[in-house]
Amino acid sequence: MNMDGDGSTTDASQLGITGEYMAGSHFVLAQAPEGDEGLNDHEDGNGSKDNLREQDIYLPIANVARIMKNAIPQTGKIAKDAKECVQECVSEFISFITSEASERCHQEKRKTINGEDILFAMSTLGFDMYVEPLKLYLQKFREAMKGEKGISGVTVTEGMGEELTEETFTNPLPAGIITADGQQQNVMVYTTSYQQIPGVQQLQFS
Amino acid sequence: MSEKTMEEKVEQATNSKNVSLPMSRVRLIMKSSPDVSCINQDALFLTTKATELFVQHLALSSYKNGSGKETNTLSYSDLANAAEETETFQFLTDILPKKILARDYLKSLEEMKKDDDSL
Numbered sequence: 001m002n003m004d005g006d007g008s009t010t011d012a013s014q015l016g017i018t019g020e021y022m023a024g025s026h027f028v029l030a031q032a033p034e035g036d037e038g039l040n041d042h043e044d045g046n047g048s049k050d051n052l053r054e055q056d057i058y059l060p061i062a063n064v065a066r067i068m069k070n071a072i073p074q075t076g077k078i079a080k081d082a083k084e085c086v087q088e089c090v091s092e093f094i095s096f097i098t099s100e101a102s103e104r105c106h107q108e109k110r111k112t113i114n115g116e117d118i119l120f121a122m123s124t125l126g127f128d129m130y131v132e133p134l135k136l137y138l139q140k141f142r143e144a145m146k147g148e149k150g151i152s153g154v155t156v157t158e159g160m161g162e163e164l165t166e167e168t169f170t171n172p173l174p175a176g177i178i179t180a181d182g183q184q185q186n187v188m189v190y191t192t193s194y195q196q197i198p199g200v201q202q203l204q205f206s
Numbered sequence: 207m208s209e210k211t212m213e214e215k216v217e218q219a220t221n222s223k224n225v226s227l228p229m230s231r232v233r234l235i236m237k238s239s240p241d242v243s244c245i246n247q248d249a250l251f252l253t254t255k256a257t258e259l260f261v262q263h264l265a266l267s268s269y270k271n272g273s274g275k276e277t278n279t280l281s282y283s284d285l286a287n288a289a290e291e292t293e294t295f296q297f298l299t300d301i302l303p304k305k306i307l308a309r310d311y312l313k314s315l316e317e318m319k320k321d322d323d324s325l
Contacts, residue, residue: 059227059257064261071269072266076279077278079280079282085282086265086285089264089298090260093297094253094257098239098242099239113245134252137251141255
């Protein structure tokens with residue numbers, strides 16, 4: 001049940017409630033029989049709001065709930081509306097980071113948002129504690145991608161043109177030629193954004 | 207390399223490398239931001255992974271600070287409180303309005319009225 005006419009509910013002179021409630025937030029009235037936790041105005045699973053927002057796209061609630069469950073102590077439980085709520089918060093978070101990263105991109109006249117933009121956005125927005133772990137995860141991810149057939153970021157530069165012969169062009173070549181241990185399997189030499197990351201251990205994924 | 211192949215590879219990496227949120231959906235959400243044209247693969251991965259960290263962070267933080275300690279349950283109000291009290295989560299206050307009981311609200315309105323009358 002939403003309070004319509006938000007103007008009146010947030011009007012300081014009307015409410016006279018302590019300062020913390022007046023900081024730009026608005027109220028949602030909840031019907032509450034005693035002891036009822038997890039009250040939800042909305043019936044449907046996605047917790048849709050009256051006004052459509054760009055955050056109407058959500059991540060699947062099952063995935064979100066699972067991550068939450070694994071984060072809290074094993075004996076803990078999670079109210080249904082808390083799960084739905086986090087689902088919405090997640091979309092908000094993604095948009096939050098993305099806008100910041102996108103802005104930086106524009107400032108630097110670039111069109112593609114890259115990893116650095118994301119990390120920088122996180123740092124700026126108060127999530128700098130995520131940055132170091134994320135860099136590690138990214139390394140592992142890149143390793144995983146290279147290990148599979150078809151390496152990302154493989155390009156043939158113009159400079160390599162001289163080494164190519166007619167014959168090599170007639171053969172259909174798969175993109176991923178250089179294997180993880182760096183052995184070349186054919187004549188063509190690719191330059192890549194391939195980074196040797198020395199000393200990365202194979203870490204266990206918990 | 208076609209987009210589709212790349213997406214398949216990303217999904218493969220997703221499955222085998224412990225990313226538990228669908229990157230394609232994350233991309234959709236990112237694209238719904240205005241003025242976003244291209245997102246490179248690293249950026250997509252980092253965002254997805256960061257989102258996992260965020261969920262863990264938000265859930266645990268809210269649970270610890272909230273009534274969960276007694277009731278053992280993470281509730282909506284725990285989240286709303288976390289949003290208000292923790293600086294990092296303040297961007298969520300708009301979508302996490304605090305819910306108050308109707309009778310409490312009416313009571314405070316009455317009290318306001320009384321104060322006005324007594325002036």
